[in-house]
Structure formats: C-alpha cells, structure tokens
Amino acid sequence: MLEGPVEIYCDENGAWSAEAPKCKEITCEIPVIENGFVHDKKLKYNEKDVLHFTCNPSFKPAEVRPSTCAKFGSRAEWSPTPLCEPIKCRLSVALEGTSYDPAYRNVFSPGDTLRVNCGEKYWISQPEYNSAVTTCNPDGEWTIRPVCQEVRCSTRQPHVYRFSIYWGQIIKWMRL
Template structure:
C-alpha cells in the first residue's frame, strides 16, 4: 500500500504526516467484571486506546489492587484486575465481660466467643459472628448482672408449677397448664433470664369449644347453633331416604372433641316384603 501524505503548517514550521490506507482504530474488549464490584464502563459500547475504566466495590467490601485500568496501544488492558474483599470486624467491646482468645483480625464469617465477669451472664448465646461491612451479629455483646426472677405471673383459668418454689434464678423454667374446659394459647414454658425477667410473655387460657359436626344427608335437630361448650350435646337426624349409622346424640368433650364420633347417613335400602300369600287364601 502507498501511504498518503498531509502537509500541516504550524506558523513558520511545516509537519509532514503520513497515513496508511485502511488503518483501523485500536480498541480493547469490554472490561472484565469483578465479584462484589462495579466498573465505570458498564454503559459504554466501545473502549478506544487511552480510555481508562475505574473499579469500585459494593457496600461492605473494600478494593484491593489497582483502582483503574487503561486501554493500551496493543488493544489490551494495562494492569491486572483488582478484587473486592469483605471488610473485616474490629475486636468488639463486651459489657461486663471480655472476648475469649482475641484475634488480631476477624474476617466476614468468623465467630468469636466471650466470657462474662463473675456475677454476670449472657442472655442467649455467648458468641457473635462477623458480617460483611465490619458489623457483628449481634451488634451489642452484653453480660447482665445475674438477678433473681419474681414469682411467675398468674393466668386466669390456669396454673403453673412454680407455686412451691421460694426463689427463681437464671435458667429455671416454669410450666403453665389450664383448668379443665380451657386450652393454652402461647408458650407453656417460661425461663428465668439473667436480667431477672421471664423469657416469654405469660400465656393465657381460653375456653374450649367444640365445632358442631356437619353430617352429609342429615341435619342437626338439637343443640346450640354452630358451637358447643364442654358438656353440651347435639342431636342429628337423616333426610328422608337415608338411615342413621352411629349415635344420633353427641357430647362435647373438654378437649374440643365429640364423643361418640359423628354419625353417618347412608342411603336406605328399598324394603322388600318377603311374605307371600298361599293360593286360595
């Protein structure tokens, strides 16, 4: 190919430039992506020689390595890619306690254990886990002064098994039960915590009810609407053409069940008269 020449005049000087026919502009491929990071070239369609792309990391991660890369004359990116690593956690402060076996660095996913001073205890777990972004879970490590719990609260129509206990210390549990005809709503057990509080809200006892059965091909002829209380009864009758199998009368039990079980209405078999008259009678 024969090059073409262009004469450029710059004041009293002249510059002769040559251009090779068919020469193409140097470009680089799309910049590689990095885990947990972004770069400034995501919206660009092409990357010419001299273009620079910068990298950054998601929140909770820090950039290690070259912050930017540049498209070179050879159509390659200038430097090795950076990487994004999760930000580590600092040694946390433990209120009324200390970290067990302190490490110089804690990376995301690391777990530490802590000890409490005498007379103090942790509520729940005595460990914490380092999360991405340098945050501990749980964020506050606290050892509470061990205090006795008061007498567990009473519940209407129920009782608990701690009435004969003189003192309740951390870790002791109490079980709640309901009187006959009532059922428990909530946690049956509560535990004394280091702070002197019970672990769960007290449960409650609500009256037991029985949902009146529905008998296919039959109807309720005695009882109280759709619900019954323990001790109440309901009575059923089958529609015409059906016969009752089981007991017609049911009684609501204290656990919400019916005794005996609900009856069934089966289609009645046609009646055949087997008696035949003798001839001449």
C-alpha cells in the first residue's frame, strides 16, 4: 500500500513539496471478536491470509465465507468482518395451510417451542397429524420442520393403471 501523499511536485526553489511516499506491506491486525476467539496467535496477517476463529457456545459465525485480510482503498481490513451472532431458529413466511402459535414471532432462541397448526387438506410430520409442537435446537435447527404439507393419497392400487383423486373424494371398491 502507498503510505504518504499520492502526488508530489518540485517547487520553484527546486525542493519537493512533501516527502516521497513509501510502500507499506498490506497487513491486518488480530481482531477482537466479541463472543469468539482467534485460534492463531499471530500479531499481524498478510494480504489474503484467512482468519481462523471459533465462536463461543450458543453463537455462530455471522458469515459462512471465511474472513480474509484484504486491501480497501488506503487501508487493510478483514472481509467479511469476523463476527459471532447468537444462534437462532428462524421461520420463513408461512405457506398456505400453515399457521403458528405464537404468531407474532419469526425468530426463536434454543429451547423455545412453537406450535405449528395445519389447515384443512394439510398435515405435518405424519398424515394423521394436523398440529405439532417443535423446539428450537442448540444448533439453530427445529426438531420438526415447521411446514405443513398438502395431503396426498397414493394412486398405487392393484389392477388400477390410472385415476385422479381429489381431496375429500370418497372411492368405493366393489368386488366382482
């Protein structure tokens, strides 16, 4: 990196307007990471070096990409910034046939529970259940995927090659 003025000139007295700039090695310092720690004990990292860090329990890296020492204009910094964030379970927008209790939240901490209610024509986890309770795990995943699925019946019946069944339609079999 260039350290000093980008431009200097010779004035009318034959003197330079400033000291000549110097080239400085691109380095990043070891960062302080709230709720985490750096594995290496280096004091400085060179350009393109990767930072290896771990977050404390109940926290995870904010970015999936590794933090690398990079030049930005006239300074060097970590990209992306090494941060640890609390582990959370998240809900996406409720799909048709799915509602939640509590309905006012979409971010949950480990240990929090959520009731998933499925509307008519929908089920969760097993065909006979239209409601289930799921818990946010310490890894940020739910114990049961909180999404209702549309009820579908199998069309595999002996001696039937093709037919369409609609929800709620009753099929009666006759013996010949």
